[in-house]
Amino acid sequence: MIRDITLGQYYPAKSILHELDPRVKLAATMIFVISLFVARSPVGYGLATIFLVLVIRMSKVPFRFMTKGLKSIIMLLMITVAFNLFLVDGNTLWRLGFLRITDKGVQTAVMVGIRLIYLILGSSVMTLTTTPNDLTDGLEKAMEPLKKFYIPLGPLKKFRIPVHDMAMIMSIALRFIPILLEETDKIMKAQMARGADFESGNLIQKAKAMVPLLAPLFLSAFRRAMDLALAMEARCYRGGEGRTKMKPLKYESRDRTAYGVILGYFLIVTAIERGVQIYGWIVALPGRWMAVYQWILSFL
Amino acid sequence: MIRAEKLTFDYEKLDETGQAVSMKRAVDGVDLEVRSGEFVAILGHNGSGKSTLAKHINAILLPTEGTLWVDGMDTKDENRLWDIRQDAGMVFQNPDNQIIGTVVEEDVGFGPENLGVPTDEIWRRVEESLQAVGMLKYRKHSPNRLSGGQKQRVAIAGVMAMHPRCIVLDEPTAMLDPHGRRSVIRTVQKLNKEEQITVILITHYMEEVIEADRVFVMDDGKVVMQGTPKEIFSQVDRLKELRLDVPQATLVAYELQKRGFPLPDGILSNEELVEELCRLKSKM
Numbered sequence A: 001m002i003r004d005i006t007l008g009q010y011y012p013a014k015s016i017l018h019e020l021d022p023r024v025k026l027a028a029t030m031i032f033v034i035s036l037f038v039a040r041s042p043v044g045y046g047l048a049t050i051f052l053v054l055v056i057r058m059s060k061v062p063f064r065f066m067t068k069g070l071k072s073i074i075m076l077l078m079i080t081v082a083f084n085l086f087l088v089d090g091n092t093l094w095r096l097g098f099l100r101i102t103d104k105g106v107q108t109a110v111m112v113g114i115r116l117i118y119l120i121l122g123s124s125v126m127t128l129t130t131t132p133n134d135l136t137d138g139l140e141k142a143m144e145p146l147k148k149f150y151i152p153l154g155p156l157k158k159f160r161i162p163v164h165d166m167a168m169i170m171s172i173a174l175r176f177i178p179i180l181l182e183e184t185d186k187i188m189k190a191q192m193a194r195g196a197d198f199e200s201g202n203l204i205q206k207a208k209a210m211v212p213l214l215a216p217l218f219l220s221a222f223r224r225a226m227d228l229a230l231a232m233e234a235r236c237y238r239g240g241e242g243r244t245k246m247k248p249l250k251y252e253s254r255d256r257t258a259y260g261v262i263l264g265y266f267l268i269v270t271a272i273e274r275g276v277q278i279y280g281w282i283v284a285l286p287g288r289w290m291a292v293y294q295w296i297l298s299f300l
Numbered sequence B: 001m002i003r004a005e006k007l008t009f010d011y012e013k014l015d016e017t018g019q020a021v022s023m024k025r026a027v028d029g030v031d032l033e034v035r036s037g038e039f040v041a042i043l044g045h046n047g048s049g050k051s052t053l054a055k056h057i058n059a060i061l062l063p064t065e066g067t068l069w070v071d072g073m074d075t076k077d078e079n080r081l082w083d084i085r086q087d088a089g090m091v092f093q094n095p096d097n098q099i100i101g102t103v104v105e106e107d108v109g110f111g112p113e114n115l116g117v118p119t120d121e122i123w124r125r126v127e128e129s130l131q132a133v134g135m136l137k138y139r140k141h142s143p144n145r146l147s148g149g150q151k152q153r154v155a156i157a158g159v160m161a162m163h164p165r166c167i168v169l170d171e172p173t174a175m176l177d178p179h180g181r182r183s184v185i186r187t188v189q190k191l192n193k194e195e196q197i198t199v200i201l202i203t204h205y206m207e208e209v210i211e212a213d214r215v216f217v218m219d220d221g222k223v224v225m226q227g228t229p230k231e232i233f234s235q236v237d238r239l240k241e242l243r244l245d246v247p248q249a250t251l252v253a254y255e256l257q258k259r260g261f262p263l264p265d266g267i268l269s270n271e272e273l274v275e276e277l278c279r280l281k282s283k284m
Helices: A022-038 A042-059 A063-071 A074-087 A103-129 A132-142 A144-148 A163-193 A203-209 A211-234 A253-283 A285-299 B050-057 B078-087 B104-115 B119-132 B148-160 B178-194 B229-233 B236-241 B248-258 B270-283
Strands: A092-096 A099-102 A150-153 A157-160 B002-014 B020-034 B039-043 B065-070 B088-091 B166-170 B198-203 B214-219 B222-227
Touching (some): A022 A042, A022 A132, A042 A253, A074 A103, A099 A103, A103 A132, A144 A163, A211 B088, A253 A285, B020 B050, B020 B222, B039 B050, B050 B088, B050 B198, B078 B088, B088 B148, B104 B148, B119 B148, B178 B198, B214 B229, B236 B248, B248 B270
Parallel strands (some): B039 B198, B039 B214
16 A cells, blocks of 8 residues: 555656656646646636646556555545535535535535646656656756855855755655655564554554654665665765766757647646636626726716 | 785774774784686675675775775775776675666666766667676666566676776675576676676675685684685685585585595585596496
């Protein structure tokens, strides 16, 4: 159950998405997420759905790999949906004691739910089709302009944003997620075999039961970190300076096309949302004109 | 290629304030010379100082006393640190904790990237090294899905891609099953023979040192025995004293000898044993 988290797990396959420049995928994910917040109408959501389905089909990653990532946020999802369902004001549809469900509540709950699910799916597509190394290369390259800025700390010392180091830390963290998850699973089973109980009891008891799980996990994580640092140094790692790239990032025509597609998608979503607004505005127009007309008349 | 003179290393145990409370001498006055192209094995039980010695060759640890030269470079010379590490690559025990990349080929490319090798050359080296360890068809795989032996071979390829003259393997097979162990050792032997890479294999599996040119046995930080595998394994009593196993064939031959069968010393493999026994039988 704990291995179901797919975030940060690369799924090797041959697809256009796998071959795209990681910067494109990063930007596209960001734009997709923004588009989810721009979309308010069913039409907007429909477009996002179509886009997402097409992208998932293109990625050639089995759909169940994506949904695995969803299982990990199911609690968060339920809580968010429940809050929206019960706490948003509007016309009451159903009532039981102090709990009531309103039409607006249902609307927002569904919207927020879809938004969260699409958010996870969208970012899963990115992490599943991009190797963590590519991802951090992309981040590093995208953050390159930041290298020019620094905070002066005294006359000789400057604090520069450690872009390369941050990227390296991220890539290693991503690489070790599956390994540490497997380890958690193993420790859990080992403790369960000796009578540990992770399932029953109230929240506090459950939290307490996690201690014999977390302590060895942390210990082993530190040991792994030490080993890895040693192995990296033994292979001449000494920071970003003077390092060449095995896979240097270069935009190709398919990357430019992809930028075009994602921007086009975003413009259409915005236009539709705007359109819905403008349509509403136009519908309301005669009334407004009347008001203005009356307002002018009132002076006469 | 590698020369150590009176090499000594102390582990310091620090208390909370950072004061040294006790010292443990892990390596104690070791003199050692490894020639270029040799296959050298270092044996010893846990805590004999063999891993500490190995870490000196890669300049991960610096000697407390004495000197170690790699290809004429003193490991204490900080300006040559990266040259030394490039020259003497290191493979560690745990396959999971030394693979940095998420795809096999990216991991193999990590070393050359650090050395500042141009991109085209990196790709050439990656292909070449993966070919050399027989892992070329797994180049696009995720290391998590490989077996232990395969992971270790990837790690060896990662070192090979840096074009070292010498590889130090610190118990590379300790966490592997017999099949993986065999594949790793065979790979190392092949590199030694075909690419003339100097190999220093640290292990406590006797079967792995049979093919070595020379064997050093360490105990309590000191080199207590050295010689060819035949010379070492003919001294079964001495090895037992050092709490080391001997290969099964050697042990059988030794016990037969004790019971009065005229077998020669230093039988290492099953084949040799069978041959000698057949010869003995035909004489009877």
